[in-house]
Amino acid sequence: MKQAVSIIGCGVSGLTTAVVLQRQGWEATIYTDQAPEETVSAVAAAIWFPYEVHPQEKANVWSLASYLEFEELSKDPASGVSMVPLTVIVRDEADAWWTAGLPGHAIRQARPEEVPSAYSFAYRMTVPLIETQLYLPYLLREFRGAGGLLVNQKVDNIKNLTIKNLPVVNCTGMGAKELVGDSSLYPIRGQILKAEPIAGIEAMSADFTFGDAGEELAYIIPRRDCTVLGGTTGKGDYDLQPDEATNQGILARCSTLSPLVKDARIQATAVGLRPGRPEIRLEREGNLVHNYGHGGGGYTVSWGCAYEVANLLKGFPS
Ligand SMILES: Cc1cc2nc3c(=O)[nH]c(=O)nc-3n(C[C@H](O)[C@H](O)[C@H](O)COP(=O)(O)OP(=O)(O)OC[C@H]3O[C@@H](n4cnc5c(N)ncnc54)[C@H](O)[C@@H]3O)c2cc1C
Structure with missing residues (x-):
């Protein structure tokens, strides 16, 4: 008989964890107070890049494992994953720690004509583009297809689940602040x-911040349904309302990456709170495993972190 496991959260961390555990023979139930399309995960574009993910050494291991899994998934068009060129403009090569999270064949120094004229140095990479509007429903189908049960319910007290002595995985993102009283979590x-x-536009980003407060980013992520233009990185800011002046700044910064942005016709604006933490919490406490605090790289590390959860539960209850 299969052993039961409960997962709290159905963003990318919860769904990926559930799918990995199902593949390893567990019978998974997800508890969530938001549908996948209402989560922070649904706001992301998303592209492979371990932004604001700590600690760096582990992030590279998890990012590489995820890269390889996404590469496999890209062979199935229904997954919403594809391998795309990405140019990342870098201010200081010594700061580009994330390059170690890529397979060697996937990255090279950009040629001068590939670097936008306002900048001097960039890397050219081939990375997974994870179209979240397709990928989250895909993961949910995988989960349900393997017999998974999704319960629309807020978990007010984690002890209500852990008391049953069955394993529970906490994938609640920012929700962990309230659920397990984690004061080190902060919104980004x-x-x-x-x-x-936008026809002919390629994925591009700068790996540094702009502006006096260091809260402004620049990135372009072309998807099938839209081109995502970003962004901002407001640490400690809980405001979910989009701000018009911020939109103008995003357009100006993205125009320095590609002149094609000047023709952009805006359809919508969105805001999400990335779950920031000094380090991703991935550890086991008895029958409770934590997997949250993935900052701005929850997709990038998702498969690597889910495999580690599965390892922590190997041989459960010991
Ligand atoms: C603008 C933006 C752009 C981004 N771009 C990228 C990108 O390009 N690449 C990348 O890798 N990452 C990107 N990210 C980061 C990424 O989206 C996050 O790291 C990721 O979504 C975190 O996923 P999660 O599943 O841990 O949390 P969430 O998606 O927040 O999911 C948390 C889940 O827990 C549930 N939950 C919480 N508390 C409870 C409770 N008490 N009871 C029941 N359920 C609960 C919620 O309902 C939800 O289902 C971006 C984020 C933003 C905002």
């Missing part, structure tokens, strides 16, 4: 624009 507010698809 991200505002993005969704423009109508």
